[in-house]
Amino acid sequence: MTADRRDPQAHLDLLELDALRAGEPLPAAATAHAAWCADCASELDALHDLASALRGAEATPIAAAHLDARVHALAATHAARVRRSRWRAGSTAAAAAAVAVFAMAVLWRDPLRRAAAPPAEVASASAPRAELAMRDAALADDLDGDGRITVLDAFALARAGAADPPRIDAVVAMAVSLQANP
Amino acid sequence: MRRLAYLILAATITALVFASCSMSKRREVSTGPADGDLAKADTPSAPPNAGQPPPAPLRALDDVAGQPAEADSRGASRVDSLKSQPFADAGPAAARRQMNHPAQAAAPSDRYLERVVGPRHRLQQAQQNALASSIPALRPGEELWVIARADLREPDAATPPPEPPPRSGLMAKRPDSDEAIPLPLKHTDVKASVAGYIASVAVTQQYENPYADKIEALYVFPLPQDAAVSEFVMTVGERHIRGIIRAREEAEQIYVQARQQGYVASLLTQERPNIFTQAVANIEPGKRIDIQLTYFNPLAVHDGEYELVFPMVVGPRFNPPGSSDGVGAVPRGQYGSSGQPTEVHYLTPGERSGHDIALTVDVDAGLPIEAIASPTHVIDTSAPSPTQRHVTLHASDTLPNKDFVLRYRLAGEDVRGAFLTHRDARGGFFTLMLQPPADLSAAPRAPMELVFVVDCSGSQMGAPLAIAKRTAERALRRLGPNDTFQIVQFSTTASQLGPRPLPATPVNLEQGVSYLRSLNSEGGTMMLEGIKAALDFPHDPQRLRVVSFMTDGFIGNEAEILGEIQKRVGDARIFSFGIGSSTNRYLLDRMAMLGRGAVAYVGLDEGSQRAVDQFYERVSHPALTDLQIDWGGLAVRDVYPQHLPDLFVGRPIVVTGRFSGDAPTTLHVRGRAAGAERDIAVAVDPRGDAPRPALPNVWARMKIADLEDRATATDENEALDGEVKQVALEYGLMSAYTAFLAVDSSQRTAGDHGTTVAVPVPVPDGVRYDTTVAPGPQAER
């Protein structure tokens, strides 16, 4: 089954080369010849490159990363809404934050929860900063102004039809979070 | 109170240790009665292995291939039916892809068909004829009961019963047609949605019982190694049951109980970061159960191209002798034959399962998309807008035997890093894509000591090894006069070109090329030997050692390999090429990360020119090393990766972490390049506080990956494993220590828990079955 590798007649024809390019089974001699023969290897490279070139026919110069104009617009709209809700719900937020701080303090002192507490690098971050995060979230997504995030806030977003599904999901996730509902 | 808590904790730990002594570490999903099974047959047909010696190893097919074709009516009809199959309408490329699987091929010649199909079919037919001739003819009203004795193996090894007979014929092949093998996985549907550089992917697997008896389906499949699997829904009829994440051992225990009691239940476990097992219990005859998984993962960005990868099949892994925690590759139906806890069952090249895949990708890039293409599959593309694309896998290319890769470029300049944030009750999460400064490419590079490590194992036989050799040869010819090189080949053992690296003179380069061309593939994949040969010899301090692995990564001992690399890499850099249609990206990506390098993937249908050029862009220009990020006024913590990788031209890195405060507009990245300190101001594009529920999962997934890496390098495995489980449970993610579980407790099915049927898969495109899937212990391959 072994062909003389130096025999010029043993070169692979175009069909065999393309079969090799496509990974199809070929006689062992043909495969071995392709591994040895510089001419056949060069032609095989050219076939590969041609196939790649055809697929990437719209290749362009290297581009850098992208700007998300649509997200910018959403963020600007959201930031404006946050500023309005902050001014309107300042006292409610302060009360909610106080409740949250008190609740976190109770949980922090709970010995069973301490025994099963997450690793220090997470626990040390989550407890003292959670109340700040929760207050921020309350300010942003407490659309009905009741001082907490519930499914009704997500429902309001969905009814308005203006929010993306990820935002709605995020609000619902906050609503059912035990950490947000101690 | 605290003391009481500690006392309870200590008692619980004691009890768990006690309980774990009676349970196997990696519980085998019970595959049926321990002492055989009763298979009732109305016809003289019986499961092929019932009471018979196992079929001859597939290696014997090589001996059969050269023999002249026998006069065999069934064999001739097989050849004729294949010849009559038309080519696909999608064009020559798609048609050629179909030809990679002979069962679907409309082959170009009779010789091709006879060589590939005829011998295998003749062997199967001979085996069936021998079996049939040993069973007496039945008279009307008589029944034949076949009792199959279980293999005598280790008590805790899997002892699967014979697969149940389908409702209408033999298990493997119907004798009078070429109908596909009835198997429980009917279809997989993939829907991906990309926003920015995060993909959200929903994978729906449709299981359907084609047999007359109840079954449990077992399916081993791949997902991207950085996928954060966060949702799991089981659909029974019209009802959707969302699964829950639990500690793995607890989930396995509940699943076993539910299965034994006859409830429909499903369990998803992780065997590797990129290999998962789905078990679905008590699927009644004719019934369908859908399992939907949802995961997030960040896209890779290379030289301005975004790349989405969806793997479709696990490649056949080699497990070193003596390993007991590997991933076995076994012929269809040969349960337990590899001795490994996880087994992937493979179809022979003459078989097909009928399982196909549908895939769509919706890209919303925010900027005009200049080019989008797949180097692996035939796709259809539509453009709802200049910034959006809808991509569909073409109907002619739905055989799930190779990774799906989609690449696209965007218009516009990037002078800022993309900083995505998300806040919820747990706090703030961010991801930052850090772009390398363009002026790095102007700096000169140091002389290199380039070491090629070529995988010459059986899985590389054919096109993969040819591509590896061509790629290495191209890279060799681009070395400079001050560089040196070495070539190492490994399979069952390792050997190299010479005792020490050679200067890159023309004569030596030709010697290297000749050595490359002489390499052949055979044997196992003792990658450890290759690593030792590449990293253990004395390093020239005047040169930068660059080690380039060329492999498909088909091994089962990833943890051992990664651990050895961590110990040996020193100052070397690892730049690898993953070669093949379904490479082990988890292994190769981690090797690149540990080696502060990069990896390029070369598919079977791609030329190596581009990969080599990009390789030289990486190694030829200094990276920004020893990175530190000055976050300005932003308070950050839990940043991953903990050790920032080097920043190469064209290769942005993604950093994720927790934060509080307002997002910055400028960051400072400090590092070293070409021996000089650099301080680069990076203008950050804050995307606002729009909710991005994917970010916490991405962060948690990266934290888990970091913990797993540390576990392989240290002896603190237990503590780190516990931390992995803690994070995974807190964020509801899959990990090696957590599992998704769903039980339908509303209906109990009749009878026992049925028979376990493993879903077989095709070997990956370009991989040879006869050199990778052994009928016996893998160490003997």
Add this chain to the structure above:
Amino acid sequence: MTRRVLACIVALGALLAPGATRADVSRFRPVDVWLDSGGQPLAAYQVEITAGPDAAIVGVEGGAGAFAEPPHYDPAALRGGRIILAAFTTTAGAPQRRTRVATLHMRESGDAQPSYRAVVMVAAAPDGRRIPASVELVPRQGDPR
């Protein structure tokens, strides 16, 4: 003496090992969550449920009609015996009668049936207006075939 010590350790382990004890008497049972909005259309709800220590949730199923999709819940909640379910619908056909909005699939252990309790946190009509609602948990047996 040594045997007594070993026997005590074995007994202690048997007592404290959660898996070994519960595996012997485990059973599976669906618990339906019914909401009654008193004749008003129900479009959104949020319910807090607590279960006894011998009950573990092994699946969360949607309910009937407009609430057929599984509700939202916090995965981390499932370890503590307390869970909050929430769902809403913007489609037409909001139920006005007593409606099964979800089903929790439970694994129970121990001899006695675990206790389940539920409290309605909020409920709303299709226009977002809050409405009163009552909740009832109804454990049932799995149907034998």
